[in-house]
Amino acid sequence: MAKIKAALIGSGNIGTDLMYKALRSRWIEPAWMVGIDEASDGLAKAREKGLSTTAGGVDGLLPHLKKDGIRIAFDATSAYVHPENARKLAEHGVVVIDLTPAAIGPYCVPSVNLSEHVGKGEMNVNMVSCGGQATIPIVAAVARVQPVAYAEIVATVSSRSAGPGTRKNIDEFTRTTASGIEKVGGAKRGKAIIILNPAEPPLIMRDVVHCLTEGEPDQAAIRASIEAMIAEVQKYVPGYQLKNGPVFDGKRVSTYLEVAGLGDYLPKYAGNLDIMTAAALRTGELIAEEMSSGRFEPVSRAS
Amino acid sequence: MNLSGKKITLHDMCLRDGMHPKQHQISIAQMVAVATGLDAAGVPLIEVTHGDGLGGASVNYGFPAHTDEEYLRAVIPKLKRTKVSALLLPGIGTVEHLQLAHDCGVATIRVATHCTEADVSEQHIARARKLGLDTVGFLMMAHMVEPAELARQGKLMEGYGANCIYCTDSAGYMLPDDVSARIQALRAVLRPETEIGFHGHHNMAMGIANSLAAIEAGAVRIDGSAAGLGAGAGNTPLEVFNAVATRMGIVTGVDVFKLMDVAEDLVVPMMDHPIRIDRDALILGYAGVYSSFLLFAKRAGAKYGVPSADILVELGRLKTVGGQEDMIEDLAINMARTKKSA
Numbered sequence: 009m010a011k012i013k014a015a016l017i018g019s020g021n022i023g024t025d026l027m028y029k030a031l032r033s034r035w036i037e038p039a040w041m042v043g044i045d046e047a048s049d050g051l052a053k054a055r056e057k058g059l060s061t062t063a064g065g066v067d068g069l070l071p072h073l074k075k076d077g078i079r080i081a082f083d084a085t086s087a088y089v090h091p092e093n094a095r096k097l098a099e100h101g102v103v104v105i106d107l108t109p110a111a112i113g114p115y116c117v118p119s120v121n122l123s124e125h126v127g128k129g130e131m132n133v134n135m136v137s138c139g140g141q142a143t144i145p146i147v148a149a150v151a152r153v154q155p156v157a158y159a160e161i162v163a164t165v166s167s168r169s170a171g172p173g174t175r176k177n178i179d180e181f182t183r184t185t186a187s188g189i190e191k192v193g194g195a196k197r198g199k200a201i202i203i204l205n206p207a208e209p210p211l212i213m214r215d216v217v218h219c220l221t222e223g224e225p226d227q228a229a230i231r232a233s234i235e236a237m238i239a240e241v242q243k244y245v246p247g248y249q250l251k252n253g254p255v256f257d258g259k260r261v262s263t264y265l266e267v268a269g270l271g272d273y274l275p276k277y278a279g280n281l282d283i284m285t286a287a288a289l290r291t292g293e294l295i296a297e298e299m300s301s302g303r304f305e306p307v308s309r310a311s
Numbered sequence: 312m313n314l315s316g317k318k319i320t321l322h323d324m325c326l327r328d329g330m331h332p333k334q335h336q337i338s339i340a341q342m343v344a345v346a347t348g349l350d351a352a353g354v355p356l357i358e359v360t361h362g363d364g365l366g367g368a369s370v371n372y373g374f375p376a377h378t379d380e381e382y383l384r385a386v387i388p389k390l391k392r393t394k395v396s397a398l399l400l401p402g403i404g405t406v407e408h409l410q411l412a413h414d415c416g417v418a419t420i421r422v423a424t425h426c427t428e429a430d431v432s433e434q435h436i437a438r439a440r441k442l443g444l445d446t447v448g449f450l451m452m453a454h455m456v457e458p459a460e461l462a463r464q465g466k467l468m469e470g471y472g473a474n475c476i477y478c479t480d481s482a483g484y485m486l487p488d489d490v491s492a493r494i495q496a497l498r499a500v501l502r503p504e505t506e507i508g509f510h511g512h513h514n515m516a517m518g519i520a521n522s523l524a525a526i527e528a529g530a531v532r533i534d535g536s537a538a539g540l541g542a543g544a545g546n547t548p549l550e551v552f553n554a555v556a557t558r559m560g561i562v563t564g565v566d567v568f569k570l571m572d573v574a575e576d577l578v579v580p581m582m583d584h585p586i587r588i589d590r591d592a593l594i595l596g597y598a599g600v601y602s603s604f605l606l607f608a609k610r611a612g613a614k615y616g617v618p619s620a621d622i623l624v625e626l627g628r629l630k631t632v633g634g635q636e637d638m639i640e641d642l643a644i645n646m647a648r649t650k651k652s653a
Contacts, residue, residue: 160370162637175430179405202402206427207630216637218370252644264641
């Protein structure tokens with residue numbers, strides 16, 4: 009079956025890492041990379057791999073969408089730029105997978121709710137946040153066993169892996185992740201904490217998920233559910249690992265995780281970035297599969 | 312050392328840093344009693360929030376007896392002269408919390424980051440300044456970075472709008488020369504009107520000596536805590552520092568005897584355990600570990616049968632930073648496992 013052509017918007021670390029992953033995909037063919045700096049390493053790497061490139065932002069891509077058959081775009085720019093990108097791409101019927109914290113579309117965590125979105129033909133889905141991709145599956149794994157009154161996650165990432173966008177608007181991370189814990193994870197109340205650690209060599213992303221269950225936790229069922237969920241995430245992030253737990257302490261269920269990346273363009277310790285690109289690609293692939301088989305019916309078409 | 316005539320602002324921590332040894336369970340009545348006592352003693356500024364700052368209420372750091380809002384709304388209206396500050400750690404608290412603290416009548420916001428991560432504070436410092444608040448950039452675990460880099464980070468915070476920059480010895484690790492070098496480095500790069508502060512912990516019993524070194528190098532705000540109530544072996548004991556400062560001719564404006572009374576009559580009776588340099592607290596200072604880890608390590612050590620001292624040493628070796636309380640149980644489980652298989 010023919011691969012679906014995709015554009016990568018943003019030629020930074022995330023966009024470039026995503027390109028390397030997409031080049032291996034059975035369903036997606038990365039055809040364009042869009043940047044704003046002609047001299048960026050990402051655009052050079054894209055040209056090397058035979059992609060068409062523009063340093064003219066999304067406007068530089070729009071005239072080529074139709075003739076190059078682009079049907080999916082991954083936006084790895086910023087929350088400030090995304091809404092305008094999304095609007096322009098939607099006008100051309102391109103499905104947008106949003107890796108920024110803009111969150112215009114519904115949240116998507118592939119191991120939890122991907123099929124739900126694909127079935128609906130959403131034109132814009134959002135990948136929540138790195139911490140959200142790493143922790144929401146565990147919240148959901150507990151919540152599918154029994155009600156979770158409160159879930160809290162602590163994501164610790166190496167300073168080197170936290171880019172200027174994250175740093176300028178760190179509240180966006182806590183806000184978006186907390187909201188994803190509730191909306192996708194299924195906790196009644198969510199809280200997110202992020203810590204940057206500058207240690208050298210850089211630490212591998214670690215995540216802790218604390219759930220407070222409503223009744224006494226069903227230990228055996230929760231343990232089995234978490235293990236199954238981890239296997240599900242490992243399908244797209246092989247370095248996703250349970251380090252300790254689940255620890256049961258009264259109604260508290262704590263799970264300690266580590267997320268190592270594949271080391272495509274980003275270093276392996278930056279599991280926080282890798283899990284975003286891997287989750288976004290997984291999402292794109294499922295949408296591409298639907299498109300290839302003619303099952304994808306967009307919910308709304310922009311005028 | 313001649314510091315005679317220097318005017319210093321004392322900033323009391325016992326209702327914020329003191330929340331750590333109290334496991335965030337200080338009652339409203341205790342808060343109000345201590346705060347009004349400090350007001351009567353002439354302490355110009357006191358900090359009130361969860362120990363880990365606004366929004367710190369969590370499984371990770373502990374749920375407090377009352378919300379930040381309840382504490383602030385109870386304390387602020389009772390004060391005649393004393394102003395109240397609130398701490399905020401980006402990544403834990405958000406600008407919404409900052410706005411709430413402002414609405415409650417807080418005069419000062421202290422935005423705290425690890426000493427190398429000042430650039431996560433931009434949105435919070437900018438907002439605090441826009442609200443017209445006294446805005447402090449609070450660089451934690453400052454012993455972990457060279458003076459020149461600390462100064463560069465302080466300069467970033469000043470650029471975002473902070474009118475005061477702190478060198479924060481969260482681990483109580485520094486010796487007076489370490490403090491002097493860092494305050495001098497900050498003084499050399501910051502604008503003359505930008506104030507410099509020092510926040511000490513007493514894990515190596517250097518709180519007072521370090522605070523004096525800080526003043527000599529140009530600091531004009533000094534943090535301490537009545538009876539030392541704070542994380543680890545506590546903060547610089549404020550009533551002691553005030554007595555020393557007064558003898559040296561430093562102008563604090565704080566009544567030596569009234570502050571002693573607050574410490575002795577109100578704060579000491581609140582303590583769940585004596586705030587002293589026990590073995591674990593000494594290790595915090597010696598190994599450079601975040602002071603708030605103390606009780607977490609003691610609890611995890613008891614639960615998993617691992618010496619708390621070993622956990623703290625390991626936390627230091629791993630170069631953990633403030634806020635990484637989540638490491639402690641994880642590490643204790645690993646250590647217990649290793650011990651079992653050995």
